[in-house]
Amino acid sequence: MQISQSPKSPTRTDQLPELWTDEQLAEYLCCTLRFVRRLAGEHRIAYTLVGHHRRYRLEDVRAYLDRERKPVEIGTAPRRRQGRPKKSERGAA
Numbered sequence: 001m002q003i004s005q006s007p008k009s010p011t012r013t014d015q016l017p018e019l020w021t022d023e024q025l026a027e028y029l030c031c032t033l034r035f036v037r038r039l040a041g042e043h044r045i046a047y048t049l050v051g052h053h054r055r056y057r058l059e060d061v062r063a064y065l066d067r068e069r070k071p072v073e074i075g076t077a078p079r080r081r082q083g084r085p086k087k088s089e090r091g092a093a
Contacts, residue, residue: 019048019055028061039064 020028026036039045046060 017057017059019050019057020061021056022054025056025061 022033022036022040026033029036036045040047040054045056045064047054047056049055
Protein backbone atom coordinates (compact mmCIF):
# COMPACT_ATOMS: atom_id res chain seq x y z
CA MET A 1 0.00 0.00 0.00
CA GLN A 2 1.39 3.36 -1.00
CA ILE A 3 0.69 6.49 1.04
CA SER A 4 -0.07 9.49 -1.10
CA GLN A 5 1.97 12.49 -0.19
CA SER A 6 0.20 15.77 0.14
CA PRO A 7 1.68 18.79 -1.57
CA LYS A 8 4.25 20.52 0.55
CA SER A 9 2.46 22.80 2.93
CA PRO A 10 4.00 26.18 3.64
CA THR A 11 6.05 26.31 6.78
CA ARG A 12 5.47 28.90 9.45
CA THR A 13 8.63 30.75 8.51
CA ASP A 14 7.27 31.32 4.99
CA GLN A 15 4.36 33.27 6.44
CA LEU A 16 6.16 35.31 9.09
CA PRO A 17 8.24 38.42 8.42
CA GLU A 18 11.93 38.37 9.22
CA LEU A 19 12.62 40.07 12.54
CA TRP A 20 15.89 41.90 13.19
CA THR A 21 17.66 42.40 16.50
CA ASP A 22 19.10 45.71 17.70
CA GLU A 23 22.54 44.60 16.55
CA GLN A 24 21.35 43.60 13.07
CA LEU A 25 19.52 46.90 12.61
CA ALA A 26 22.55 48.89 13.75
CA GLU A 27 24.68 47.05 11.19
CA TYR A 28 22.09 47.64 8.44
CA LEU A 29 21.84 51.38 9.21
CA CYS A 30 25.63 51.70 9.70
CA CYS A 31 25.12 53.29 13.11
CA THR A 32 25.79 52.48 16.72
CA LEU A 33 23.76 50.16 18.90
CA ARG A 34 23.13 53.09 21.23
CA PHE A 35 21.49 55.07 18.42
CA VAL A 36 19.16 52.17 17.53
CA ARG A 37 18.12 51.80 21.17
CA ARG A 38 17.52 55.53 21.39
CA LEU A 39 15.30 55.44 18.27
CA ALA A 40 13.21 52.70 19.84
CA GLY A 41 13.13 54.42 23.23
CA GLU A 42 11.88 57.65 21.64
CA HIS A 43 9.30 55.67 19.58
CA ARG A 44 10.77 56.98 16.35
CA ILE A 45 10.90 53.47 14.89
CA ALA A 46 8.31 50.74 15.35
CA TYR A 47 9.29 47.48 17.01
CA THR A 48 7.76 44.29 18.35
CA LEU A 49 8.53 42.89 21.77
CA VAL A 50 9.38 39.20 21.88
CA GLY A 51 9.56 38.57 25.59
CA HIS A 52 11.75 41.44 26.75
CA HIS A 53 13.62 41.74 23.45
CA ARG A 54 12.91 44.30 20.74
CA ARG A 55 12.60 43.04 17.17
CA TYR A 56 12.24 45.11 14.01
CA ARG A 57 10.41 44.27 10.79
CA LEU A 58 11.87 45.30 7.44
CA GLU A 59 8.65 47.18 6.59
CA ASP A 60 8.97 49.26 9.77
CA VAL A 61 12.62 50.04 9.03
CA ARG A 62 11.72 51.17 5.50
CA ALA A 63 8.87 53.32 6.86
CA TYR A 64 11.29 54.98 9.29
CA LEU A 65 13.79 55.67 6.50
CA ASP A 66 11.05 57.14 4.29
CA ARG A 67 9.92 59.45 7.10
CA GLU A 68 13.48 60.62 7.75
CA ARG A 69 14.31 61.21 4.08
CA LYS A 70 15.10 64.84 3.31
CA PRO A 71 14.60 66.05 -0.27
CA VAL A 72 17.55 67.74 -1.94
CA GLU A 73 16.88 71.12 -3.50
CA ILE A 74 18.85 71.46 -6.71
CA GLY A 75 20.46 74.81 -7.40
CA THR A 76 20.68 76.06 -3.84
CA ALA A 77 24.05 76.17 -2.17
CA PRO A 78 24.27 75.31 1.51
CA ARG A 79 24.42 78.31 3.81
CA ARG A 80 27.89 78.85 5.17
CA ARG A 81 28.52 79.52 8.79
CA GLN A 82 29.75 83.00 9.52
CA GLY A 83 32.18 82.09 12.24
CA ARG A 84 33.97 84.54 14.45
CA PRO A 85 34.56 88.03 13.04
CA LYS A 86 38.15 88.98 12.31
CA LYS A 87 39.88 91.45 14.62
CA SER A 88 39.81 94.09 11.92
CA GLU A 89 36.03 93.69 11.60
CA ARG A 90 35.37 93.88 15.33
CA GLY A 91 34.76 97.27 16.83
CA ALA A 92 37.03 98.61 19.54
CA ALA A 93 35.81 97.44 22.91
